[in-house]
Amino acid sequence: ILVNNAGIAPALPLTQTSEAAFDEVMTINYKAPFFLIQAVADHIRENGRIINVSTGFTRIAAPTHPAYAASKGALETLTLALAPEFATRGITVNAVLPGVTETDMNAEWLSSPEARAGAEALSVFSRVGKAEDIADLITFLASSDARWTTGQMIDATGGARI
Incomplete structure (x- = not known):
């Protein structure tokens, strides 16, 4: 089982994204998973x-994170x-495809009461996702119960697009 979970998401609009920042986002979010999959391809068991x-x-317009969204779109x-x-x-x-989730990556941003309220409002559950919300879905996908599910992009945003 390989789970590619590393990522960075700098809040940089297009006009403020340097080539170095773009390259870092693409390297961590897309290039690393690509070559990790390549490296283990012959070693993953049937x-x-x-x-x-x-x-x-x-799945949404993210003008503050275009490089991040593009890198993850490439991963999809x-x-x-x-x-x-x-x-x-x-x-x-x-x-x-997680929505806003309590992670180290989001900790500083979610420490603002205004940001947290905005993030909570995105979900039909009126809360920010927890790590276990995402981990439970990954656990299912890693199990034999998901043997007939492949090539799918599974929304885990807490209903943010409803």
Whole structure:
């Protein structure tokens, strides 16, 4: 089982994104998972799992995070492209698209009461996601119960798009 969960999400609009910042985002969020999958491709057991963690930002306009959204969009396209290739060995390839979640990456931003209230308002559950909300979905995808699910982008935003 491979879970690609690393990521950075600098709040940089297009006009403020330097080439160095863009390269860092693309390297961590897309290039690293791409080459990690390549490196382990021959070593993943039959009926294994590849789970890429993307973002709900690929489904909405995110003018403050264009490089982040683009890098995760590339990861989703990779997910779709690899699903048929790995299916010959019973390996599923899926992506999870979390919404705003309590993580180290979001801690500073969510420490602002205004930001937290805005983030909570995005979910139909009127709260920010918890790490276990995402972990439970990943656990399911890693299990044999998900053997018939592949090439999917699974929304885990707490209903943010409803």
